[in-house]
Amino acid sequence: MIIHILTSNEGKFREISKMLQPLDHEVIKEDIPYPEVQAESLKTVVEHGIEWILENDMRPWMKAPDHGFVIDDSGLFIKALKGFPGVYSKYVFFTIGNTGILRLLEEKKDREAVFRTSLMFHTDGRNHYFEGLCRAHIAYQERGRHGFGYDPVFIPIGSELTFAEMDTAQKNTFSHRGKAMESFLEFLISMATNEG
Numbered sequence: 703m704i705i706h707i708l709t710s711n712e713g714k715f716r717e718i719s720k721m722l723q724p725l726d727h728e729v730i731k732e733d734i735p736y737p738e739v740q741a742e743s744l745k746t747v748v749e750h751g752i753e754w755i756l757e758n759d760m761r762p763w764m765k766a767p768d769h770g771f772v773i774d775d776s777g778l779f780i781k782a783l784k785g786f787p788g789v790y791s792k793y794v795f796f797t798i799g800n801t802g803i804l805r806l807l808e809e810k811k812d813r814e815a816v817f818r819t820s821l822m823f824h825t826d827g828r829n830h831y832f833e834g835l836c837r838a839h840i841a842y843q844e845r846g847r848h849g850f851g852y853d854p855v856f857i858p859i860g861s862e863l864t865f866a867e868m869d870t871a872q873k874n875t876f877s878h879r880g881k882a883m884e885s886f887l888e889f890l891i892s893m894a895t896n897e898g
């Protein structure tokens with residue numbers, strides 16, 4: 703099948719397409735912007751995203767057989783900041799960035815955090831939902847040059863490296879998006895088995 707990944711984020715596309723590589727699908731990046739509603743859950747954000755796209759920016763292939771599209775919304779939840787930035791992660795990264803997050807955590811010994819991904823796949827007129835999470839500690843300073851967003855300050859449990867010190871394959875083995883993608887891959891495999 704042809705899987706369209708709706709994102710303008712090159713890093714997200716790299717991670718998602720890397721995980722889809724072993725399966726025999728064509729993967730295409732699509733820059734189709736949609737409004738991110740200010741909601742309490744990431745799941746609501748992706749649900750509204752898909753609804754909005756189908757109503758306002760439908761492309762012919764979205765209804766074609768053997769095509770599907772994916773949208774992903776992620777958020778960083780920091781325990782010492784009572785879950786902030788959470789659903790505001792995009793805006794917070796854009797405004798205060800990693801420097802601002804490190805400043806908010808100055809003097810804080812509790813560095814626990816979790817990254818969550820909500821991923822929705824739309825095919826054949828239906829939505830299929832997957833999620834993943836990754837527990838971590840926030841570093842004391844930015845480290846590494848790979849990845850994007852909060853990667854330089856995010857040290858997943860089980861590693862001493864930040865995501866920005868890992869390559870894509872390594873990050874995928876730990877990450878929230880990697881976990882959501884594992885469930886999505888299982889779904890794609892079971893879909894193919896049922897069809898065959």
Ligand code: IMP
Nearest residue numbers: 774775776777791792795850851852853
């Ligand atoms: P989005 O709304 O899913 O695009 O992501 C919210 C914010 O979190 C954006 O600033 C992204 O750059 C950041 N972000 C999303 N996924 C990741 C990730 O895997 N690592 C680090 N930052 C991320």
